[in-house]
Amino acid sequence: MAGFLLHLCLLLLFAPLLQGVITRTKALFAGRIGAPLLQPYFDLRRLWGKGFVLSRTTTWVFLAGPAVALTVPVLASLLLPFGGLPAPISFEGDLILFVYLFGLGRFFTALAALDTGSSFEGMGAAREVTFSCLAEPTILFSLIVLARISGGLSLNSLFGPHLAGAWGTGAAAPLGLILVCLFVVLLVENSRIPFDDPNTHLELTMIHEVMVLDHSGPALGMILYGASLKLMVLGALLVRLAFPWQTGHILGDVLVFLGGLLVLAILIGVVESTMARLRLVRVPQILIGTVLISIFALVLVLRST
Amino acid sequence: MAIGLFMTGVLLMLGSGFPGLLMPRESEGGERIFVALILLGSLCGVVGTLLSLAPDGNAALNLPWPLPGAAFSLAIDPLSAVFLFPLFLVAPLGAIYGLGYWPQRDHPNNGRQLRLFYGVIGAAMVLLLTARNGLLFLFAWEAMALSGFFLITTEDNRSDARRAGLIYLAATHTGTLALIALFALLEGICGSFTFPPAASLAAGGAGSAIFFLGLFGFGMKAGLMPLHIWLPGAHAAAPSHASALLSGVMIKTGIYGLVRLTSFYAAIPPSWGIIVLALGAISGILGVALAIAQHDIKRLLAYHSVENIGIITLGLGIALIGRSSQQPMLVLLGISGALLHTVNHGLFKSLLFYGAGAVIHATGSRQIDGMGGLLRRMKWTGICFLGGAVAICGLPPFNGFVSEWLIYQGALHSLPGSVSASQLALLAAPALALIGGLALACFVKVFGLVFLGEPRQEAAARAHPAPASMRLPMLVLLLACAWIGLSPWTVAPLLQRAATVWSPSLAPLTLAAPLAHLPMIGALAWSLLLLIAVAGFWIARRSRKAPRDASTWGCGYLAPTPRMQYSASSFGDLIVGLFRVGLLTERHGEPVAGPFPKPSTFSSHTPDAVLDRALLPAAGGIAWLSNRLRRFIQNGHTSFYLLYVALTLIVLFALIP
Numbered sequence: 001m002a003g004f005l006l007h008l009c010l011l012l013l014f015a016p017l018l019q020g021v022i023t024r025t026k027a028l029f030a031g032r033i034g035a036p037l038l039q040p041y042f043d044l045r046r047l048w049g050k051g052f053v054l055s056r057t058t059t060w061v062f063l064a065g066p067a068v069a070l071t072v073p074v075l076a077s078l079l080l081p082f083g084g085l086p087a088p089i090s091f092e093g094d095l096i097l098f099v100y101l102f103g104l105g106r107f108f109t110a111l112a113a114l115d116t117g118s119s120f121e122g123m124g125a126a127r128e129v130t131f132s133c134l135a136e137p138t139i140l141f142s143l144i145v146l147a148r149i150s151g152g153l154s155l156n157s158l159f160g161p162h163l164a165g166a167w168g169t170g171a172a173a174p175l176g177l178i179l180v181c182l183f184v185v186l187l188v189e190n191s192r193i194p195f196d197d198p199n200t201h202l203e204l205t206m207i208h209e210v211m212v213l214d215h216s217g218p219a220l221g222m223i224l225y226g227a228s229l230k231l232m233v234l235g236a237l238l239v240r241l242a243f244p245w246q247t248g249h250i251l252g253d254v255l256v257f258l259g260g261l262l263v264l265a266i267l268i269g270v271v272e273s274t275m276a277r278l279r280l281v282r283v284p285q286i287l288i289g290t291v292l293i294s295i296f297a298l299v300l301v302l303r304s305t
Numbered sequence: 306m307a308i309g310l311f312m313t314g315v316l317l318m319l320g321s322g323f324p325g326l327l328m329p330r331e332s333e334g335g336e337r338i339f340v341a342l343i344l345l346g347s348l349c350g351v352v353g354t355l356l357s358l359a360p361d362g363n364a365a366l367n368l369p370w371p372l373p374g375a376a377f378s379l380a381i382d383p384l385s386a387v388f389l390f391p392l393f394l395v396a397p398l399g400a401i402y403g404l405g406y407w408p409q410r411d412h413p414n415n416g417r418q419l420r421l422f423y424g425v426i427g428a429a430m431v432l433l434l435t436a437r438n439g440l441l442f443l444f445a446w447e448a449m450a451l452s453g454f455f456l457i458t459t460e461d462n463r464s465d466a467r468r469a470g471l472i473y474l475a476a477t478h479t480g481t482l483a484l485i486a487l488f489a490l491l492e493g494i495c496g497s498f499t500f501p502p503a504a505s506l507a508a509g510g511a512g513s514a515i516f517f518l519g520l521f522g523f524g525m526k527a528g529l530m531p532l533h534i535w536l537p538g539a540h541a542a543a544p545s546h547a548s549a550l551l552s553g554v555m556i557k558t559g560i561y562g563l564v565r566l567t568s569f570y571a572a573i574p575p576s577w578g579i580i581v582l583a584l585g586a587i588s589g590i591l592g593v594a595l596a597i598a599q600h601d602i603k604r605l606l607a608y609h610s611v612e613n614i615g616i617i618t619l620g621l622g623i624a625l626i627g628r629s630s631q632q633p634m635l636v637l638l639g640i641s642g643a644l645l646h647t648v649n650h651g652l653f654k655s656l657l658f659y660g661a662g663a664v665i666h667a668t669g670s671r672q673i674d675g676m677g678g679l680l681r682r683m684k685w686t687g688i689c690f691l692g693g694a695v696a697i698c699g700l701p702p703f704n705g706f707v708s709e710w711l712i713y714q715g716a717l718h719s720l721p722g723s724v725s726a727s728q729l730a731l732l733a734a735p736a737l738a739l740i741g742g743l744a745l746a747c748f749v750k751v752f753g754l755v756f757l758g759e760p761r762q763e764a765a766a767r768a769h770p771a772p773a774s775m776r777l778p779m780l781v782l783l784l785a786c787a788w789i790g791l792s793p794w795t796v797a798p799l800l801q802r803a804a805t806v807w808s809p810s811l812a813p814l815t816l817a818a819p820l821a822h823l824p825m826i827g828a829l830a831w832s833l834l835l836l837i838a839v840a841g842f843w844i845a846r847r848s849r850k851a852p853r854d855a856s857t858w859g860c861g862y863l864a865p866t867p868r869m870q871y872s873a874s875s876f877g878d879l880i881v882g883l884f885r886v887g888l889l890t891e892r893h894g895e896p897v898a899g900p901f902p903k904p905s906t907f908s909s910h911t912p913d914a915v916l917d918r919a920l921l922p923a924a925g926g927i928a929w930l931s932n933r934l935r936r937f938i939q940n941g942h943t944s945f946y947l948l949y950v951a952l953t954l955i956v957l958f959a960l961i962p
Contacts, residue, residue: 051850051851052847052848052851053851053852053855054848054851054852054853054855055853055855055856055857055858056853056854056855056856057678057758057759057856057857058853058857059680059681059757060845061680061691061756061757063841063844063845063848064837064841066840066844067837067840067841067843067844068837068840070840071833071836071837071840072833074836075829075832075833075836089825089829091822091825092714092822093710093713093714093717093822094825096709096710096713096714097701097706097710097826097829099738100699100700100701100706100709100710100741101701101833103698103699103700103741103742103745104695104700104701104833106745107694107695107698107700107745107748107749110749110753111749111752111753111757113753114749114752114753114754114757114758114871115753115757115758116758116857117677117678117757117758117759117857117865117867117870118857118858118859118865118870119869119870119871120860122753122758122870122871122875122876123871123875125749125753125871125876126746126750126871126875126876126877126878126879127879129742129745129746129749129880130746130879130880130883132742132745133739133741133742133743133745133746133880134742134883135742136735136738136739136741136742137735137736137738137739139738140734140735140737140738141735144717144720144731144734144735147717147720148720148721151721153714153717153718213858214857214858217847217851218844218847218848219844219848222840222844284883291735298731302728
């Protein structure tokens with residue numbers, strides 16, 4: 001029970017900070033001082049206090065979108081080890097549930113976008129579902145590689161303590177490859193540059209942000225909060241993969257994990273500052289490329305171990 | 306006693322449409338009697354099945370039949386029961402649905418025909434699923450195939466229905482030919498038309514021929530990818546509740562045939578599993594890609610049947626691979642995933658067809674592009690359709706997720722060990738992920754364009770809600786989907802028993818091992834539902850006082866019209882573009898160019914790659930060639946004909962020793 005609460009507290013309290021760190025990194029790169037690190041918390045508080053503006057076209061589905069988008073990462077995080085902290089809920093095959101939970105979130109977010117009847121949001125929804133169906137095989141292949149290395153089928157054993165040792169063996173190359181793949185998936189799923197731009201709403205190349213154009217007040221707050229939770233949950237996979245050290249002490253494990261997340265946030269900020277957004281036609285090409293890289297990793301791991 | 310009740314059910318179903326024939330065309334008594342008989346028949350059938358599954362139940366019936374080699378022998382085992390339960394649920398629900406959807410007073414010409422063959426096909430399928438004799442099986446198979454034809458051509462005044470019916474008839478009889486050859490060969494090996502006991506057949510020689518004939522014949526009925534040609538047109542042409550029965554239940558008889566046939570073999574060569582797996586992956590991926598490209602809601606749902614048959618076949622392929630490589634976990638997970646997905650598809654596909662029927666009933670059109678905003682006018686239909694859409698995408702907390710999860714588990718269980726052919730089963734997992742992603746895109750499109758946004762055409766703006774007789778069956782099916790999704794452990798014992806029938810070597814494997822995580826899935830599904838309900842309640846309460854008179858933000862544009870919404874073509878364009886090699890989509894319309902562009906339109910049309918691009922042109926070519934040959938051979942000169950006779954005689958002399 002204590003582990004359960006610690007898990008939830010870490011997720012719910014820490015997640016918006018990552019957005020703050022990314023924004024701050026980008027500001028520093030641009031030569032500005034930037035918003036305070038805690039700005040996302042202030043934003044959420046302000047949005048929660050505001051009223052709604054609802055289009056007369058919308059139905060209850062428009063509000064179900066944010067509700068699901070907030071719920072899904074919370075439940076998904078419970079299946080996931082946070083660094084050295086084991087997942088509160090774990091069973092064989094929970095990795096499939098993990099992937100499909102995000103599918104549910106995407107389903108309702110895209111429906112909420114179509115509910116407004118706006119052509120922009122329809123466009124965003126079409127792009128979102130197209131690109132994520134290309135990202136899905138990459139995730140699956142990466143998880144299969146991890147499952148082969150760990151010999152188990154739960155996320156807890158996939159991201160278990162054996163990873164620290166595995167980096168030193170023949171499994172290092174496939175692990176490195178899927179680290180790259182998962183980083184790309186993280187950028188796509190969290191609508192980051194170079195695949196999407198979380199800051200602009202109007203350019204016609206946008207994906208995720210254009211879907212939430214009509215959300216306002218608490219609904220927008222739920223979506224933003226849900227997005228930061230999603231970043232932390234998917235980031236936790238990468239952090240565990242890249243920093244598999246365990247101190248053996250609960251406080252030390254938490255610190256390694258949170259430190260890893262901060263490094264990841266800075267890295268995302270650096271990528272966003274140094275890269276231009278890709279042309280839209282390039283996005284599927286890169287995603288198919290990562291599928292191929294992850295297949296290559298699978299072949300390597302099947303042959304070597 | 307049990308089998309007697311069961312047979313009473315079959316006879317009641319079989320006869321359910323006949324009283325209506327004796328009544329006047331305009332009378333509504335026939336449809337009430339029909340519904341009552343179907344309900345009663347299904348009830349008898351379910352109780353009979355349950356009783357015969359009980360530990361001391363007698364589940365076999367053997368009657369003599371004055372046909373050489375034939376016997377009227379039936380048996381109910383857990384494997385048959387898995388296929389019988391959805392049938393006994395969907396058939397009566399469809400009958401009730403028909404009261405509102407196809408009432409006799411609105412369809413005096415074909416209402417009676419529809420009900421007559423609806424009852425016959427139901428009874429034929431029950432017989433087929435329990436037959437233990439090859440000739441009885443074929444008899445039931447043909448009865449089912451022919452009544453299917455009459456269901457498809459219910460509206461035989463429409464040319465597309467006639468065309469779909471003819472293609473269906475050609476396809477189903479090609480399949481039947483293969484099945485006749487199959488049972489003839491089987492008789493040659495076993496000595497009688499009685500089904501051999503499980504694990505008694507050798508795989509080599511005639512055994513392999515039997516398997517591949519079965520794969521062709523049963524695959525044709527199931528709609529496996531290159532053989533699916535009849536399916537989209539047929540399911541689109543039939544009335545919606547008949548489509549639900551055809552798509553939700555009838556095509557599963559093909560799966561049943563494959564499952565039953567493979568249970569006969571003692572050992573399975575590795576190549577069979579890999580072939581079945583590959584066919585499943587092709588069906589799944591191309592089926593859903595073709596579905597995205599459709600703009601006719603019923604054709605779209607029909608292509609999703611091809612996709613789901615692909616998913617079921619993936620599970621079957623994993624189980625076959627598991628049998629040939631002696632990995633019981635793969636067998637159990639693969640076959641129970643395939644069987645559960647069969648049940649699930651029967652439930653959610655019927656639900657979706659009922660929903661589509663309600664929409665067509667309300668708007669008078671099957672074209673997605675003309676709809677929109679129906680959720681306001683058809684609240685219950687919308688909710689049920691949304692539930693079905695979540696289920697068919699394999700998303701938690703509904704039933705589709707449970708069966709796909711079992712198949713994933715089967716695929717991943719082939720991981721440990723050294724590299725071997727059995728590890729090809731792994732590829733089912735990413736294929737399923739791609740299928741899942743594409744299905745999600747497709748149902749976002751369908752639900753979003755049909756039920757959300759603004760009505761695109763006048764008919765959609767004037768849509769009327771479905772009557773209670775159509776809402777009730779949808780609600781029942783939605784609850785069934787939710788039940789399997791939220792408490793999947795309740796179906797585990799039946800799956801386990803059916804898997805043991807399929808592969809007796811599984812018997813020592815207990816339920817505790819692989820299906821044991823189903824309660825966990827159920828618990829998480831409940832918590833997901835609860836959390837969403839809490840968050841939804843929270844935001845709904847906050848938004849109660851919000852004014853709802855603003856218009857959707859048009860990025861500064863002040864005169865939006867419903868025509869500016871995304872259409873089915875534009876929504877699918879990105880994905881269809883990715884699959885353009887396999888789909889051969891025709892795109893019509895000019896791109897907009899210049900500062901003062903001319904009026905421009907865009908539309909896309911995706912033909913069926915196999916039927917419209919390969920088979921029909923090939924058939925046309927053969928017809929043309931034959932015509933030319935005939936003119937050359939049959940040229941009217943008597944001397945040529947005498948020459949043919951002489952040549953034939955010489956050839957005969959040369960051939961006969």
